[in-house]
Amino acid sequence: MRVVSLFDYKVTDLHELLHKKELTVTDLVDESYKRIAQVEDKVQAFLTLDEERARQTAKSQDEKLGAGQPTGLLFGMPIGVKDNIVTKGLRTTCASKILENFDPIYDATVVQKLQQSETVTIGKVNMDEFAMGSSNENSHYQKTRNPWNLERVPGGSSGGSAASVAAGEVLFSLGSDTGGSIRMPASYCGVVGMKPTYGRVSRFGLVAFASSLDQIGPITRTVEDNAYLLQAISGLDPMDSTSANVDVPNFAASLTGDIKGLKIAVPKEYLGEGVTEAVRKSVMDALKVLEGLGAVWEEVSLPHSKYALATYYLLSSSEASANLSRFDGVRYGYRTNDAESLIELYKKTRAEGFGDEVKRRIMLGTFALSSGYYDAYYKKAQQVRTLIKNDFENIFEKYDVIVGPTTPTPAFKIGEKMDDPLTMYINDILTIPVNLAGVPGISVPCGFEAGLPLGLQIIGKHFDEATIYRVAHAYEQATDFHKLKPEL
Amino acid sequence: MSRISNDQVKHVANLARLAISEEEVERFTKQLDAIITFAEQLNELDTENVKPTYHVLDMKNVLREDIPQKGLPREEVLKNAPAHQEGQIKVPSILGE
Numbered sequence: 001m002r003v004v005s006l007f008d009y010k011v012t013d014l015h016e017l018l019h020k021k022e023l024t025v026t027d028l029v030d031e032s033y034k035r036i037a038q039v040e041d042k043v044q045a046f047l048t049l050d051e052e053r054a055r056q057t058a059k060s061q062d063e064k065l066g067a068g069q070p071t072g073l074l075f076g077m078p079i080g081v082k083d084n085i086v087t088k089g090l091r092t093t094c095a096s097k098i099l100e101n102f103d104p105i106y107d108a109t110v111v112q113k114l115q116q117s118e119t120v121t122i123g124k125v126n127m128d129e130f131a132m133g134s135s136n137e138n139s140h141y142q143k144t145r146n147p148w149n150l151e152r153v154p155g156g157s158s159g160g161s162a163a164s165v166a167a168g169e170v171l172f173s174l175g176s177d178t179g180g181s182i183r184m185p186a187s188y189c190g191v192v193g194m195k196p197t198y199g200r201v202s203r204f205g206l207v208a209f210a211s212s213l214d215q216i217g218p219i220t221r222t223v224e225d226n227a228y229l230l231q232a233i234s235g236l237d238p239m240d241s242t243s244a245n246v247d248v249p250n251f252a253a254s255l256t257g258d259i260k261g262l263k264i265a266v267p268k269e270y271l272g273e274g275v276t277e278a279v280r281k282s283v284m285d286a287l288k289v290l291e292g293l294g295a296v297w298e299e300v301s302l303p304h305s306k307y308a309l310a311t312y313y314l315l316s317s318s319e320a321s322a323n324l325s326r327f328d329g330v331r332y333g334y335r336t337n338d339a340e341s342l343i344e345l346y347k348k349t350r351a352e353g354f355g356d357e358v359k360r361r362i363m364l365g366t367f368a369l370s371s372g373y374y375d376a377y378y379k380k381a382q383q384v385r386t387l388i389k390n391d392f393e394n395i396f397e398k399y400d401v402i403v404g405p406t407t408p409t410p411a412f413k414i415g416e417k418m419d420d421p422l423t424m425y426i427n428d429i430l431t432i433p434v435n436l437a438g439v440p441g442i443s444v445p446c447g448f449e450a451g452l453p454l455g456l457q458i459i460g461k462h463f464d465e466a467t468i469y470r471v472a473h474a475y476e477q478a479t480d481f482h483k484l485k486p487e488l
Numbered sequence: 489m490s491r492i493s494n495d496q497v498k499h500v501a502n503l504a505r506l507a508i509s510e511e512e513v514e515r516f517t518k519q520l521d522a523i524i525t526f527a528e529q530l531n532e533l534d535t536e537n538v539k540p541t542y543h544v545l546d547m548k549n550v551l552r553e554d555i556p557q558k559g560l561p562r563e564e565v566l567k568n569a570p571a572h573q574e575g576q577i578k579v580p581s582i583l584g585e
Contacts, residue, residue, distance in 0.1 A: 101568075102568060103567060103568060105565065105567065105568070106560075198545060199545050212542065212544070238552060242545075242547070242550075244545060244547070307529065307530055307532075309526075310528075310529055311530065313523060313527065314527055321504060325504075325505070328505070329570060330577060330579055331565075331569055331577060332568035332569060333568070333570070334570070335570035335571070340580060341580055341581070341582070342579050342580055342582045343505070344507075344580075345579060346505040347507040350504075350505055350506050350507070351506050351507035351508065354506075359512075360516060360519060360520070362504050363497065363500050363501060363520060364520055366503050366504040367492075367496070367520065367524070377527065380530050380531070381527075381530060382542060383535035383540050384533055384535060385540070386538050386540060386541040387533065387535070387538060389544060421522075422522055438544025438545065462544075462545070
């Protein structure tokens with residue numbers, strides 16, 4: 001592959017170049033802002049740039065390098081951070097009008113961990129408002145475009161995170177995934193996106209959408225870089241009581257290329273109705289590759305898959321309606337100019353500050369939790385969630401991973417699905433069950449349909465990201481899809 | 489048969505503290521009705537003896553030592569408040585005339 005961007009190198013290569021003094025952190029940061037200047041008017045991935053601070057950091061890091069000090073692997077690596085992760089002194093909007101001037105007074109735990117790893121934050125990237133959406137069309141500020149085809153969506157909600165990596169504007173990024181929001185845009189943009197096990201990564205400082213489903217995770221060009229970035233942000237956090245007290249293994253150590261005897265389950269529900277022929281073929285081809293490497297696969301059934309979408313929308317909207325009640329125009333964020341009483345202040349602030357999709361979900365959630373409907377909708381959905389979780393547990397008694405497509409189709413056209421919320425929700429049908437069960441899942445590039453990337457989803461057991469990485473890496477090394485880049 | 493009425497949408501909007509126009513009432517009623525109708529497929533499943541999953545990990549009562557710590561500095565907290573006065577966040581009067 002012809003190297004045309006520094007970000008075509010892997011983390012380990014860049015790290016070596018830095019220490020051989022063939023490269024400086026300033027070069028890496030320059031690469032980011034140069035590329036942003038070139039392509040950002042087309043891609044529109046960034047909501048806020050942090051150029052001055054990034055350049056200062058680069059300068060002091062280069063002094064450290066010059067003095068011959070040892071550094072961690074991620075030292076100096078340019079990163080984009082999704083705009084629902086709070087960054088002290090750096091505007092954090094959740095792509096919502098209601099937080100247009102919000103200047104956080106603390107850093108999310110993952111941001112503190114990035115600082116300890118000494119990555120360089122390039123800026124905050126676009127998303128669907130409060131992470132509700134599958135296309136980035138629900139951003140109050142701008143529509144991010146798919147670098148492979150500017151008339152297509154990048155996917156969502158972490159569309160800016162995936163598009164900025166695919167476009168070579170940053171080396172890697174952080175996204176968040178509540179129902180597919182990392183894996184789906186990674187699939188649409190031809191990059192690698194991991195949703196870790198629920199509880200693997202602290203949610204402290206992630207603006208909550210659905211607290212029982214949300215997880216932060218890395219988006220990268222390669223599986224190896226993904227493993228390094230997840231390593232840096234994982235672990236128990238006293239500030240998040242739902243973060244798990246579970247050892248974090250050395251993920252990179254699992255990238256052995258050896259998957260002999262690995263048992264793969266392929267749910268028939270994931271290759272059924274709505275999945276395009278090209279998507280189905282890309283998955284079958286991938287299974288041949290994995291078979292060639294010594295894995296065995298069998299068709300299985302996750303019988304409750306078809307109920308996942310309804311379950312998800314009831315639960316995530318219910319949780320969202322409670323979480324988003326904090327945006328009331330009192331302590332921070334937008335406030336209406338036109339209120340005589342406190343109640344009116346709440347109502348007008350929220351009506352003026354939230355977009356349509358957010359309002360729709362708040363209302364759906366409020367309805368599902370309201371007196372007289374709670375048992376029929378909310379509790380019912382929690383019970384079906386148990387059945388969906390049990391489906392996964394049954395499969396994982398006999399198999400190491402589950403493999404299928406990440407999305408039923410490649411990226412759709414901007415504007416195509418805006419009028420009907422239900423059609424928009426269908427895009428998440430293969431990723432949502434993973435969040436409901438709390439298990440980890442990755443999307444890796446596995447082909448193209450009409451010039452648009454497709455993603456292979458690999459799902460693992462609770463806290464077994466290591467096996468997912470092992471399979472994803474072995475597959476990636478045996479294929480060339482990850483080496484292809486969009487022409488911009 | 490529609491499952492959601494305009495009045496229900498108005499009631500829910502009030503509970504959610506969202507001001508809502510007549511045009512929005514019409515639109516949201518239609519859309520929420522479609523979503524709720526779709527969600528009713530869950531009734532195909534018998535869940536009578538199924539325990540609800542509130543949390544996917546087997547965790548409960550995560551405890552820690554109760555050690556007092558300093559709160560955030562007042563100036564910092566007020567920095568994002570839309571209106572404040574004498575170190576307090578300001579809102580419209582909550583008492584009637």
